[in-house]
Amino acid sequence: MDANRWTRRDLLGNATFAGAAAAAATWLGAVREARAEDPPSAASALSSGALVALAYEALPGFLSKEQVGLHHAKHYGGAVKALADIEGRLYTGDGVTDKAARRELGRAQSEKANSVLLHELYFRGMAASSEPPAEDVRTALAKRFGSLDRWRADLEACALVANGWAMLAVHPVNGRLYHVVSDAHDVGPLWLARPIVILDMYEHAYYVDYKNDKGAYVKAWFDHVDWQEVDRRWRATK
Ligand SMILES: [Fe+2]
Numbered sequence: 001m002d003a004n005r006w007t008r009r010d011l012l013g014n015a016t017f018a019g020a021a022a023a024a025a026t027w028l029g030a031v032r033e034a035r036a037e038d039p040p041s042a043a044s045a046l047s048s049g050a051l052v053a054l055a056y057e058a059l060p061g062f063l064s065k066e067q068v069g070l071h072h073a074k075h076y077g078g079a080v081k082a083l084a085d086i087e088g089r090l091y092t093g094d095g096v097t098d099k100a101a102r103r104e105l106g107r108a109q110s111e112k113a114n115s116v117l118l119h120e121l122y123f124r125g126m127a128a129s130s131e132p133p134a135e136d137v138r139t140a141l142a143k144r145f146g147s148l149d150r151w152r153a154d155l156e157a158c159a160l161v162a163n164g165w166a167m168l169a170v171h172p173v174n175g176r177l178y179h180v181v182s183d184a185h186d187v188g189p190l191w192l193a194r195p196i197v198i199l200d201m202y203e204h205a206y207y208v209d210y211k212n213d214k215g216a217y218v219k220a221w222f223d224h225v226d227w228q229e230v231d232r233r234w235r236a237t238k
Helices: 008-012 017-033 065-091 099-124 135-145 148-161 214-224 227-236
Strands: 165-170 177-182 194-200
Touching: 065 099, 099 194, 135 148, 135 177, 135 227, 148 165, 148 177, 148 194, 148 214, 194 227
Parallel strands: none
Antiparallel strands: 165 177, 165 194
């Protein structure tokens, strides 16, 4: 089964949370089953344990090779390694029974797993140059936010106040678009919502090239959104 073919109807089943959760579990099962024939955009270190390679080692005019390389190897790569270590402690041998240690590992598991997934979406979501959004995406943004300009202004505002992530996500329960502000990998998720546009606002994402000028980083990022990838993600939610 192609994991990208899951639909809102598949995911919902009915309008109950239980129905949505069951359908989400089915979709996640499909993700695991689809590894051998996945398109590159569907690969994840959560499945393979290996870092997903960069499509662009640098984005000229936006991010340098040093910036992208450090971010990918040290921060994304660090999360992949840390998650493997945590899973090794939690799910092999006798596990962890000490209450404080189990609590901390549970929290760290969410932090590192989210970091892995969100970084993969972030790196895959940028291109050397940006095409205009597809008509369906443009229409959906205008319907939800009033216009493309207002969508951009709101996401920019979210990014400037976020210490972790700013994203546009589609919620499977009602199909609506939401802007989500997160101050850390494991803080502020909108459960089940699927990010389709995502911006890393940790300082490590921009400090080599922009120092503390996060506004310049955000403005430049809008010129490198991979709208073809956004369109694929958007259509995968239908
Ligand atoms: Fe990051």
